[in-house]
Amino acid sequence: MLKRGFSLTAKQRVLIVDDIVTTGRSMVEVIRLVESFDATIVGIGAMLDRSGGGVNLGYPLTALTTVTADSWTPEECPLCAKGMEITQRGSRSN
Numbered sequence: 001m002l003k004r005g006f007s008l009t010a011k012q013r014v015l016i017v018d019d020i021v022t023t024g025r026s027m028v029e030v031i032r033l034v035e036s037f038d039a040t041i042v043g044i045g046a047m048l049d050r051s052g053g054g055v056n057l058g059y060p061l062t063a064l065t066t067v068t069a070d071s072w073t074p075e076e077c078p079l080c081a082k083g084m085e086i087t088q089r090g091s092r093s094n
Contacts, residue, residue, distance in 0.1 A: 001033075008037035017045045022069065024055035031057060 008014065014034050018027055027044065034041055044061045052068030055061060074080050 008034060008039045010038040012037070012039040013042045014039045015043050015045065016041060019046065020048045020050060021046045021055055021061065021063065022050045024051065024057055027055075027057055027061075031059070 002008070016027065016030050016034065018030075021027055027046075031041065031044075041059055044057055044059050046061065046063045047065070049055065049061065049063035049066040050069040051066075053066050072078070072080075077086075079086070
């Protein structure tokens with residue numbers, strides 16, 4: 001969804017930039033939205049790519065910094081094994 005007062009037109013050139021990319025899920029949502037307007041994606045950028053370069057968005061991703069962030073399922077998590085409570089799991093609430 002685009003915020004009120006913002007619009008895209010067919011063939012308009014769009015640069016998509018995000019702060020942090022982990023799985024690419026949010027970025028894919030934006031890509032699909034831009035493509036639905038038949039706008040032209042000229043590039044994708046991020047300040048930090050936490051996937052270690054492993055995210056495939058269908059367009060080249062340029063990041064200022066790329067790191068590989070460790071992640072675990074709850075069953076494999078060393079902090080969970082120690083009984084430490086996780087209070088937040090990222091920027092998404094679902």
